[in-house]
Amino acid sequence: MRAWQVERQAAIEQRPLALVEMPVPVPATDELLVRVRACAVCRTDLHVVEGDLPLRRSPTIPGHQVVGEVVDAGADVRRRVAGGRVGERVGVAWLHRTCAPAGGRPPCRFCASGRENLCERADFTGWSVPGGFAELVTVPDAFAYPLPREVAAEAIAPLLCAGIVGYRALRIAGLLDRDARASGFKLGIFGFGAAGHLALQVARARGAAVYVSTRDRERHQALARELGAAWAGGVDEPPPEKLDAAILFAPAGELVPAALRSLDQGGRLVLGGIHMSDTPPLPYDLLDHERSIQSVANNTRRDGHDFLAEAARAGVRAQYKTFPFASADQALLELKRDAIRGAAVVTMRE
Numbered sequence: 001m002r003a004w005q006v007e008r009q010a011a012i013e014q015r016p017l018a019l020v021e022m023p024v025p026v027p028a029t030d031e032l033l034v035r036v037r038a039c040a041v042c043r044t045d046l047h048v049v050e051g052d053l054p055l056r057r058s059p060t061i062p063g064h065q066v067v068g069e070v071v072d073a074g075a076d077v078r079r080r081v082a083g084g085r086v087g088e089r090v091g092v093a094w095l096h097r098t099c100a101p102a103g104g105r106p107p108c109r110f111c112a113s114g115r116e117n118l119c120e121r122a123d124f125t126g127w128s129v130p131g132g133f134a135e136l137v138t139v140p141d142a143f144a145y146p147l148p149r150e151v152a153a154e155a156i157a158p159l160l161c162a163g164i165v166g167y168r169a170l171r172i173a174g175l176l177d178r179d180a181r182a183s184g185f186k187l188g189i190f191g192f193g194a195a196g197h198l199a200l201q202v203a204r205a206r207g208a209a210v211y212v213s214t215r216d217r218e219r220h221q222a223l224a225r226e227l228g229a230a231w232a233g234g235v236d237e238p239p240p241e242k243l244d245a246a247i248l249f250a251p252a253g254e255l256v257p258a259a260l261r262s263l264d265q266g267g268r269l270v271l272g273g274i275h276m277s278d279t280p281p282l283p284y285d286l287l288d289h290e291r292s293i294q295s296v297a298n299n300t301r302r303d304g305h306d307f308l309a310e311a312a313r314a315g316v317r318a319q320y321k322t323f324p325f326a327s328a329d330q331a332l333l334e335l336k337r338d339a340i341r342g343a344a345v346v347t348m349r350e
């Protein structure tokens with residue numbers, strides 16, 4: 001099979017990804033073998049390629065928002081499921097495997113308490129195990145999301161990380177625990193790429209007013225307004241209302257003070273990325289009156305199933321630009337340059 005892999009980390013402008021031929025992976029006893037139809041591109045992929053995140057394996061095949069069909073299954077899956085799920089459409093996301101269940105080994109304290117996103121022995125697709133910038137990929141059966149066939153693979157792929165992690169950020173922000181319309185909930189989104197434009201749609205469906213801060217006026221601010229944002233402006237412009245919560249999707253620590261400054265008393269700032277540049281010193285008055293900061297770490301399978309169900313009910317639609325498989329590195333380059341309106345998706349359709 002063909003796959004894009006990185007053996008050395010370097011700026012994407014230096015083209016560190018190589019398109020190679022390699023053996024077809026063999027699924028373990030509890031795994032599925034999936035033929036990739038589309039794989040959305042995430043900023044985390046860029047962090048893996050460029051070295052913001054250290055390599056967990058070398059060489060690495062990035063990509064963790066996969067839509068494909070099951071073509072083979074391990075012996076244990078075939079024993080439990082008629083046909084081994086062959087022919088089913090499934091999604092493969094960032095959280096690849098956790099320590100529970102793990103062949104009789106006791107789970108770590110996080111998995112034992114329902115916090116598998118913090119698992120001490122977790123694997124992550126496209127980082128510690130091979131990912132979806134390939135023609136075939138393996139995934140544990142327990143971590144493969146069933147997906148509908150009536151929606152194009154390219155349209156579903158961005159939901160599998162940008163959507164799921166954005167949904168977890170909304171959960172941490174407190175939006176999912178209240179009647180947003182009745183309470184007049186005001187949500188800020190700082191940085192408006194793949195995750196931001198999906199989170200906005202969920203928040204609007206829940207009745208929240210959404211205020212978007214992003215540098216790009218032509219693409220991102222315009223898209224935010226099209227999707228129903230109450231306001232869209234630059235990161236140097238304070239939102240016109242004090243916010244109950246804000247989510248920072250941009251991996252830019254220098255935006256933390258501005259996001260905190262936008263919060264009302266008791267407001268929470270959620271940091272929505274797996275990697276972010278360092279924050280500047282924070283004056284205490286930005287945290288006074290019970291303002292708080294919390295990061296998002298990965299996702300649980302509950303987040304994934306809940307989000308996919310809500311996205312279907314609410315009619316959440318990804319805005320995306322497709323790239324042929326042979327241009328996966330170009331997709332990462334355009335992502336870095338913020339040149340994409342919505343999400344980038346690598347497709348096997350040449």
